[in-house]
Amino acid sequence: MKEKEENSTKKEIEKRSVNWVLVLFYLYLHILGIAGMYFLFTKAKWITVFYLLFLVTMSSIALTAGVHRLYAHSTFAATSQLKLFIMLAHTLAGVGPIQDYVFWHRMHHLYYGTERDPYNHQKGFFYSHFISNILSTPSDIKEYGRDIDMRDVEADGYVWTQRKFYWILFIVFGLLLPINVPMEYWGESLVNSFLIIGATRLMITTNISWLVNSALLVWGLERGAKYPVDDNSVFFLSKSYWLNYHYQLPWDWKNDEFGTYERGFNTFIIKMWRELGLINEMKTTTSNEVRDALCKVAMSEMTLEEAKDELKRNAEAAAYKEKLMFHH
Template sequence: MDQTVKKRDVNWITVLWYIHLHALGLYGLVLLFLEAKWLTLFFVIFIVFLAGLGLTLGAHRLWAHQSYQASFIVRLFLVLAHTVAGVGSIYDWVLAHRLHHRYYGTDKDPYNHKKGFIYSHLVSNVLTPRPDQEILAKTIDMRDVDSDGLIWIQRRLYWPLFVIVGLLLPINAPAEYWDESIKNSVFILGFARLAITLNLSWLVNSAMHIWGMNPGDKYPADDNTVFILHKSYQMNYHYLLPWDSKSGEFGGYDSGCTTFVLKIWEILGLVSGLKTASSEDVRSVLGKMATSKMTLQQALDEMERLAELETKKAKLRYHHG
């Protein structure tokens, strides 16, 4: 532990906001199941799914890890979807997530998993930044994100965009188009929906505790079939090869709704260059490690280089096919 750096303090204003958001959101869920119309329920599911795509396929896989390339229309859609989630700008989200991967498992990790699920999911999000936050941020290469004009616009106009796209439009729709009550619209599409998307965002950084396994744990895990808690080493894999586009945020690999959407977009030609690690590449790199002095980090870098080479070859085959 770095003893020269002071501990992060609790931001009590943030704590009070989250307490009120979750309390009012819980009341909104009660209204959703007891009073709201069926169309409102379906609309909430749609909005949460939309925000989830902005968080997972957008902020996480596209911008934080550059695991694929997207057309302008997809990037615009994902920027708006992420704005609906109401978790701050994509730039800030990506910077925090890259810090999380860069300093994973250390005190410099904003969501240090070694301190447990409650810390990584909740406590870390109500603490003030580290005193050396600006110094740490300079160690993260954000030039790729800086060069994206859509991210630049969202970052500078975030609050007006969030008020319009993330609050007014979702809250107004039920009352305007199917005569839902104003009270239900505000508490369900406002507080309850924001509480859900906020926790989805937090889960991207704390999911290891729910779906991940510790080194040496039994595989398959004894609780492998308990509802959605499909524990595996996939989460460990993600922290080794974060650029693999098939890595799901919540325990799956090459499966799940978000990955399915990504595959559909690829078929439609809206995205390209989906990076992944093939079995041949793994064998090749393991062979080099066994016969040379290649370090683990060099091996991981080689895996990414091979993945990028495969995506380029695939694009060439597609264009000449």
């Protein structure tokens, strides 16, 4: 019976054929984006360079600290003003609606490491980072996503607005306005603006969005690997087990997307939001609580899933208590 179910699963997965429209789109985007990088270093004005960095930074914050930690994993609660910023900055990134990203990312966590995982790390970095993003939607998508609870995201007004008017918002706010600004305010050429602020920017933000799903294969350590690492990657990559931890407790706000814990640029941004009063109910746990949970599992008092559920309930209670104390 089990073998029959596995064969059925593989059969459904095989129906995810290559979407050649997406292949052509990403091919042209990367060709134009690479050309834009050449123009960036040889012909663009310095203010255009800083403008590109600003736009990419805003988009990156929305993709990681915003959509990934806030919407996909509910690691904290945010004010309406911050949600508006995240929605607009995410639209600027040009990677599709927030709701779609959250759906597929939650699918990734639910079916992690199985044939149902849309970004299956078992198939290597190239599949996880690129191939998985050019495949068609599974033929049994309704059954495929039946266990994904999207009620919190679907009830969010900003997410609904973005999804309803995505292409209008993207074309105007995410494409035409950013490209027009350099030409209008500091006399940048149309070619430079289109290639750099259009193609190169979207190429970078697209890959940042993909990296959130494939980051474990870059910054993560394989099971049994030595830590700290003893190869040359230590000089340019912060390899650790924290990304493995993220797949066990994805609701911990301190876990960075790219290999660190309670450090990194995006975590710093979240801390800033907290100081500005833009977020609350920040869920996390401690080493002692994790150790106690693992002890209960080792003593057969509960399963690993039950232990993780208990950790989450305790984290939610502590986060809400902290919120009440802050308001008091």
